[in-house]
Amino acid sequence: MFESLKKKFSRTSDKLEEELIEEAQEENNLEEESGKKFSFFSFGKNDNKEEEDSKSDIAEIPQEVESISDEADTSDDEDSEDKKEKSGFWSFGKKSGDDKKEEPPEESAEEPKKSHFWSKNKEEDSSEVEDDDSDDETQEKKSHFWSRSNDEDSEEDEEDEPGGMFSFITAKTISEKHLEDILWELEMGLLEGDVAMEVASAVVDSVKDDLVGRKIKRSNDITEYTYNALRNAVAEIIDIPGKSMTEMIEAKKAQGEPLVVMFVGINGTGKTTTIGKLANYYLKKGYTPVIAAADTFRAGAIEQVNYHADNVGVKLIKHQKGSDPAAVAFDAVEHAKAQGKELVLIDTAGRMQTNTNLMDEMKKIKRVAKPDLVVFVGDALTGNDATQQASKFNEAIDIDGVILTKADADSKGGASLSIGYVIKKPILFLGMGQGYDDIREYDADWMLNQLFSESGEEVTVDEV
Incomplete structure (x- = not known):
């Protein structure tokens, strides 16, 4: 992600x-x-692991130095012990960076103080270490002081790099x-x-x-x-503060009332599917949801939400197509109260934030059903558009939270980073796939770990 x-x-x-x-x-x-250059993402990993790696690296260096000293029979007797250790360290760095080459002992021990690999203009130094190097490798050394790959988008991330300190x-x-x-x-x-x-x-x-x-x-x-x-x-x-939906269900349950949640958003964001996922999510937590098919305008909308309700095994309250959506929502709330159900999920018609008539109809549903939560469902892949849509809905109806769908496919992360901060409302859930189980309660720490983990590394957190 x-x-x-x-x-x-x-x-x-x-x-x-x-x-x-x-x-x-x-x-x-x-x-x-002497030391290792750490990669950017290595600082997000376990500190103990870094310390262990550091200790193991220090322990390995003397062995490498010792082997190089044994092989270098032609080295001068005047070389100090200090000089040998420095020479061995940089030879170690080169060998670990290139398994295909083996530097002659004489070159690894020769003039370590003069052979600075960031010196671009000293041709006499570079000529001594370029006998077996290709032109590409020479250009790579000149391009970055620590011999980093020129390809910024390379997915080969290392925890740390020998040398380059x-x-x-x-x-x-x-x-x-x-x-x-x-x-x-x-x-x-x-x-x-x-x-x-x-x-x-x-x-x-x-x-x-x-x-x-x-x-x-x-x-x-x-x-x-x-x-x-x-x-x-x-x-x-x-990290936008706010109560979780589960906490709110418990609070309403203690009062003998269901938690009423109304879902709004534009067409195609996955609103109805998200309602099916939430019904399944809370069924598994031991609650009994009911769904209101309050999208009575769109052809096939009632059949679609009925399909999800049947699949997860929850009651659906529906009227005929074209009927008053506010009446459907009201009936669902009354049914939940009468049957002792803890959660009412109200599906509404998708509408653009610029459609005045449909926005007015949405306000009517809110007045009649009196939802405890108004949740905006946005598509994470639309990025800044989702943030702008949420802002418009918030101005029109005062939303209480956000659910982002398709978050697992979001490579940019713009909506996930922006939407809560812009409207000052919390993200409640993230849609993470196409199955009914592919939804998770939002957790700011988990999100932070995703943003600062190594490329391709998915940080998982056990569900509570």
Whole structure:
């Protein structure tokens, strides 16, 4: 999920790292450091796992150094023990990065201090290490200081990369100058991902406030600080407080009343199917729902909702086609009260937010049925359009929450990131597939983990 946003977040970190390292290089304020460069998403993983990996890497290095020292019979006796260890580390980094090649021992031990792989202009240094390198590999080394793949969209994400660690002799401080172009690119990327303008601006401002003034000692610090700044910004955006539907059912049940939920939205968003999913969801939780077929305008609408009601095994209240939808909703509420059922799900006709007559009819249903919740059902794949539609419905009828369908197929994530923040109403459920069981209650922590997991890695959370 949300692959587009993940790439934009990672690219923001990469760009800031490039900016600071290039500036430090010009200032002669850069030096190699033993250690591993962590990928952007590695900071979202278990800290203990990172510590174990770090310890295992440190333990492996002396063995590699020892084997290289045994093989390097032609090395000078004057070489200090210090020099051997540094030489062995960088040989280790190259071997782990390219399994097909085996560097001669003489090259791995020769002039380690002079062979800085970010030096673009020292031809005498580069000629000593390019005997077996192809032209493509040489260009790749010149393009990025840490030899990152040139393909930004590559799906081969590593938890960490051997070598490529830098430290600054004098700590660098992140300034607005460093962030100006980077944050502009982030904002444009968010807008391209169908994130609403005010949400994109809020994210950028939060990241700026978090990063400006940060003192950086190592290149890994840049990645970690950027990761945390982006994660904190998004966490504030997606966490809209509100009660869950399950909590509201329990509260109404304690009063001896059913929870009445009215569903609104435009045609084709999956509103009727979502009602079938919710009926199934709450049946499995031990509640007894009833569905009201209050879409009496559209041909086949009653048959469609009847199909879902039969499949999940719940009662459907319906009238003839063309009858008053408010009367259908009223009858369903009375039936639930009489039979002691805990949940009424009212299906209404899909309508565009610009259709005044149908919007007025929707207001009438609300007056008659007196729903406890008015829920807007939007299609996550429509991105910013879903956010604009929700805003219009909210202005017309004052919705209480949102359900987003097709969230599992949403690579951009614009609607999921924007809709709750823009209308200041919580997302209640996410549709995650075509089956009746493919729906989940919205959880901001789960959403955050999806946005900041590695590409292709689905973070699952057990249902409560």
